[in-house]
Structures are given as C-alpha cells and as structure tokens.
Amino acid sequence: xxxxxxxxxxxxxxxxxxxxxxxxxxxxxxxxxxxxxxxxxxxxxxxxxxxxxxxxxxxxxxxxxxxxxxxxxxxxxxxxxxxxxxxxxxxxxxxxxxxxxxxxxxxxxxxxxx
Amino acid sequence: xxxxxxxxxxxxxxxxxxxxxxxxxxxxxxxxxxxxxxxxxxxxxxxxxxxxxxxxxxxxxxxxxxxxxxxxxxxxxxxxxxxxxxxxxxxxxxxxxxxxxxxxxxxxxxx
Numbered sequence: 001x002x003x004x005x006x007x008x009x010x011x012x013x014x015x016x017x018x019x020x021x022x023x024x025x026x027x028x029x030x031x032x033x034x035x036x037x038x039x040x041x042x043x044x045x046x047x048x049x050x051x052x053x054x055x056x057x058x059x060x061x062x063x064x065x066x067x068x069x070x071x072x073x074x075x076x077x078x079x080x081x082x083x084x085x086x087x088x089x090x091x092x093x094x095x096x097x098x099x100x101x102x103x104x105x106x107x108x109x110x111x112x113x114x
Numbered sequence: 115x116x117x118x119x120x121x122x123x124x125x126x127x128x129x130x131x132x133x134x135x136x137x138x139x140x141x142x143x144x145x146x147x148x149x150x151x152x153x154x155x156x157x158x159x160x161x162x163x164x165x166x167x168x169x170x171x172x173x174x175x176x177x178x179x180x181x182x183x184x185x186x187x188x189x190x191x192x193x194x195x196x197x198x199x200x201x202x203x204x205x206x207x208x209x210x211x212x213x214x215x216x217x218x219x220x221x222x223x224x225x
Contacts, residue, residue: 004155031211035215040217040218041217042116042201042215042216042217042218043156043201043203043215044215045212045213045214048211048212050211058212059214090155090156094211096211100144100161100163101211102146102158102161103146103158103203103211103213104158105148105155105157106155107153107154107155108155
C-alpha cells in the first residue's frame with residue numbers, strides 16, 4: 001500500500017515563526033502536492049512538484065514556499081506564519097502527471113497559529 | 115473554477131440511497147471522488163475519465179457527463195460506514211493532475 005506520511009499531526013506556532021511541514025511518500029511517486037483544507041472551502045492546492053527540485057504554484061501559493069530535494073520528500077514552508085494560515089494541511093502524491101492516476105493523501109497536519 | 119457540489123449535507127437512515135452531484139463551469143477531462151472521515155486522510159473512491167463512462171465500486175457508483183460538465187456519485191443501500199465528507203476533484207486538462215476540489219458534501223448515516 002502507498003503510504004504518505006506527514007511527520008507532524010498537530011502544531012501550535014506563534015505569529016511570525018518559520019514553520020516547516022514535512023511529507024514523505026514510500027512509493028517512488030513522481031508527483032507530490034500540498035493542499036490546504038478549510039471548512040466550507042474544500043481542498044485548495046498550494047504547490048505541487050512533478051520532479052525533484054521542480055515546483056509549480058497552485059491556486060493559493062501566497063505566503064508559502066516548498067522544497068523538494070529528494071524524490072520521496074516534499075516540504076511546505078511558511079516563512080512567517082500568520083493567523084490566517086491556521087488550517088489543516090494535506091500532503092499527497094501520485095505516480096506521474098498522467099491523467100487517471102490516483103492521488104494518495106496523508107493524514108494531515110493541523111496547524112494553529114496564535 | 116471550483117466545482118460546486120450538491121447537496122452540502124444529507125442525513126439518511128441506514129439502507130437508504132443518496133446521490134451527490136458535482137458541477138463544473140469548465141470542460142473536464144476527469145473527475146475524482148474521495149471520502150474523508152473526520153480526522154483522517156481523504157480516501158480514493160474512483161476516477162472517471164472523459165468519455166461519459168459510469169463506474170461501480172460495490173454499492174457506490176458514479177457517472178460522468180462531459181457535455182454537461184457534471185458527475186454524480188450514487189450510494190445504494192447506504193451503510194453506517196459510508197458516513198463522512200465526500201469530495202469531487204476535477205481535472206480540466208489532460209496530464210495536469212492539478213485537481214480542483216469541490217467544497218464537500220457531508221453525509222450522515224443513522225441506524
């Protein structure tokens with residue numbers, strides 16, 4: 001089974017702190033994604049990566065950056081956390097960019113910024 | 115650009131049927147359906163590709179009408195385990211894998 005692991009399930013950070021959310025997948029998938037989930041808004045794509053060191057902006061990239069130094073690991077970075085970034089963050093991966101591939105999600109990281 | 119799901123929430127008794135709709139304002143190449151239980155990861159249900167096909171998965175099936183840019187998820191003889199929030203994810207372009215998700219439909223199944 002594909003496993004997408006998010007290292008931190010629950011985090012509380014202060015406004016202005018730099019925050020790292022880490023994600024690892026174990027199935028040699030090319031694509032990795034970071035989504036943000038908020039009540040009533042569904043899942044919104046922040047960034048995605050289709051290869052090592054490659055990244056593309058999603059629908060809501062402002063205030064975020066990403067890093068993909070190794071194929072299995074995709075990190076989401078909040079350079080200076082703000083209260084409006086309090087949310088659930090979901091990492092996901094898929095085999096390749098071809099349509100029809102299943103996207104597998106991690107269990108999510110709940111981030112509270114105070 | 116975000117697809118619209120309807121209804122937003124539905125409450126059923128065990129054994130009843132449900133239909134969840136997903137409508138997009140853009141032409142679609144594929145539609146993905148996921149179910150998420152509270153505090154858990156979204157779980158893949160099925161993908162429908164351009165071509166208007168219908169797919170089934172036990173008592174859960176879905177259709178995709180590309181002309182109407184709509185997909186519907188059918189849950190037959192619902193079980194308690196079907197409770198959760200259902201999301202459709204739409205892919206407007208082939209090969210992009212940049213899914214745009216609906217806002218979700220919360221399904222509650224009562225005994």
